[in-house]
Amino acid sequence: MSRWPMPSGCCSAARTAEVPTMSAVPQPLGPQAHGASPRRVGWRLPRAWVPYVLLSPFLLLFAVFGVFPLVFSLWLAFQSWEPTSGLASMRFVGLENFVFALQDEWFWKSLGNTGWLALVSGVPQHLVAIPLACFIHAALRRSRNAMVGAYFVPYITSTVAIAILFSSLFSTDYGLINAALGVLLPGDPVDWLNDPQRIKPAIALIVFWRYVGFNLVLYLAALQTIPKDLYEAAKMDGASQLQQFFYITLPSLKPMIFFGVTLSVIGGLQLFEEPFILTGGRGGSDQAGMTTAIYLYRMAFDFNDFGAASAMSWLLFVLVVALTWLTHRAFNPRRKAD
Amino acid sequence: MHAERLSRLSAHLLVALGALIMLAPFYFMFVFATHSRTEIFSLPPPLFFGDDFANNLAILTDKLPFWRNLGWSLYVALASTLLTLLFCSMGGYAFAMFEFRYKNALFALVMATMLLPSFMNMIPTFMIMDLLGWIDQPRALYIPGAASAFGIFLMRQYVAASVPRDLLEAARMDGCSEFGIYARIVLPLLKPALGTLGLITFIASWNNFIGPLVVMRSPEMYTLPLALRSLQSPVNTEWGALMAASAIATLPLLLLFMVSSRQLIAGLTAGAVK
């Protein structure tokens, strides 16, 4: 007995909600020899072709707009190319770009920055989103959508607006953030935008602000699928709130945490927009806010060295793949996920 | 008992405070939209609404074909969303429910494109657009995006989680065509995921500026982000007009979110609950 209602209108209006089992007389696939199906399609697509047909629009676009740039970028990583001279000026240089990248001080510095930012902006997102989701799920009914909406709004704000707003908010002498801090912790105003030690926390704050709502929505959705009886049973057994959280909520959330963390890892390692707008596209004093993605962009468009930029982007790619795989293993240590 | 109520109240307050902090910059965007350039650029910045909104709008429409740009943004975002939903749902269904050669390798390749920074694609994309003759045409913006790696990933996860194979088998045995199965059974079940992907795609398309930067040549064809950026110069930006434009540009997204938030919350579940 299936728990899924049979959608009406498809082929057999005469059938009821019972889903027939496979134990009936095996029907050959293909045109029905008999049966009460009112709607019968004349020409049937062979079953084997179906996935290809379904995928073909996607694959066509992907081949043209996804694969070609990928291949071009890989090709470019082995060339020396100054773009304004035109395509013909590409010169094959083998692994030289990769060697240059791996020996480049700034490349390693940018990786360090990226790692720090990914961690510091990523971990709090989840640490805050999970308890917040639990609270909203449990405590708020009527104001739930409004509250979630409030946390989600940063995600849809445009980067242009964010650039101006946060430059103003983080301003050293007159910004509102320093004003608020001055009330709570008296001391010298913090030079967020120019001090290399301070620009990183500022960027991390903006990233956190932007994406915590996104994660909140993910976790809230996942919480809604945890059956209430589990909590009932635990309460009857005398489990405290905290115990319920650790032994029921968290394990049930594990798949969603994996999904969210993977997205955070990928997004964090490719962090570009927030540091770009806060440092005016340059990466900040002492390159403290320069993530690898920003360094790539500068290599390509400011320093006109496309070959090295491509090589670096592939090195970053290897890193992202490796870390994504590690995340995968961390969350699914024994069984192989799909 | 009293302590519990107190802790409840403080939890509520904390969450509400958090929400206010989240909304604060957004509020300032609207406040800045109503002030002149000199006022915005001064410190302390204005805290309450001013009276320069009409003036800012005048500057805006004087410097840009703003409403036209808004129109193009809307058109491209809608087309992008529809195409993406169609192609990714078909593709996700194929990856989730069928077995075919090279399936895993293909999926890995698709995922790989998610892992490279998008601006590295600028020049090759430009070459293709030029070859196809799509420069300065909106289709250059919404067609490539339909092959979204994130979209197909989300769809695949959702289909795998929410569409039972036996249902499909039953439908096949009933004599339903494959396309009929897709259209009448799978798609309705995918509604939450479609809502989610639709929202995310719309937002991404709306805020995208690298795409238009590469392919658009005429100011009348710009979408909003590019048009807004063209108002910026290192020395002579009309900040008031820019903030007014940004504020207006956010409104459709806000509206869309309010309409589809229910779908969004339901739709993002399934990718993980497998």
Added chain:
Amino acid sequence: MGLQQKGGGALRAWAALCLLALAALPVQAQRTLTVAAFPSVDEIIRAAAPAWKALHPDVQLKVVSRQFADHHTAMTTALSTASNLPDVMALEVGYVGRFAQGGGLDDLSAPPFGLKSEAKRYVPFALAQGSNRHGAVVAAPTDIGPGTLLYRADLLARSGLAEAELTQSWGSYVAAGLKIKAATGAYLMAHARDMKDIVIRTGLRPGEGLYFDGESRVLVSSPRFVRAFELAREVRRQKLDARVIAWSNEWAEGFKRGTIATQMSGAWLAGHLNHWLAPSTAGAWRAAQLPEGAFVAYGGTFLAVPRGVPPAQKALAWDLIRLLTLERGMQLAAFKAQDAFPALLETFEDPFFGQPIAFLGGQPARLLWRDAARRIQAVAVHKQDAFADEVINTELDKVLDRGKDIHVALADAERLLQRRAHR
């Protein structure tokens, strides 16, 4: 029946009339000249539309404007594939060097362009900036940015100083800063980096670029760098700089509140101060030449023609460039409307230069800037200049903020630059 015939007859007559009208319309192919630019150069070009129409009534002028950085990115992209190029592109001085080395831009001093015979009419250093290593003029200058020292005359007076004390030498400039700080509390400059920026541009030997020489040898250990760093460090030690970055909120506020006493910049800054940065301080500022006889350019715009443009368009492109850069009237109009200092020598005789500038308390500062423009030396550009800029700024910050030794800092910079000098 009769009515129908009447109607039919009228219809036929009307159709015939339409056909006649259509036949009488001249069939014209609308030609377009596409110009890519950024604010506010786009305004200058649009303002030339009437003059262009008089010159070529059948060619429409189309201006494609993008944000400053986006424009140059788009131009890089277009040049890289030599397709979808504008007929004329505007380039800012910082990008001209990079694009000039490339070979994607046409030599305007060769046929079919006519720059060769007109070359002497341009301000010499600007023309040199638009030329590449092989002597080809790949970009024609349309405006320049002569460097000047803008200072608050009221603050100077309160400190009992004369202008000469500010400008006599770098040493006297710093000494004046101490007096200003003591008497009024105002900072001498916005950031010590401004000092470094000027001093490294003085004392260049012929053929030298800013950071590299003609053979891509790194020059950052030369005396001018050491002196620049030492002066900047002194300024910071004496707390004479406000530690604010140009174009930030604090910088603008510094001008509004009179906490920044001087600013070394392009002459165009006076216009910005007047229009929106600090309009309330009108009348309190004056302009002077840069200290110790330094003559430096800040900014400047050029017009170039990409190589891939079809020959028919090239003639039109040159006509536009000639209109914008070699016509006295157009150059002066741009000067008056957009504060774009002319790159055409003969405009310098115009009485407009001698007119008093209200913002500067009636000082006819344009004469000053004209003098400066005549004496600026061109500096050779190198592909890695943008990178070198970053590196030197970073090392300077370390010297200023963390007390790093100057020679160690410059040696570190040299090491980093040497790795890339030949890429």
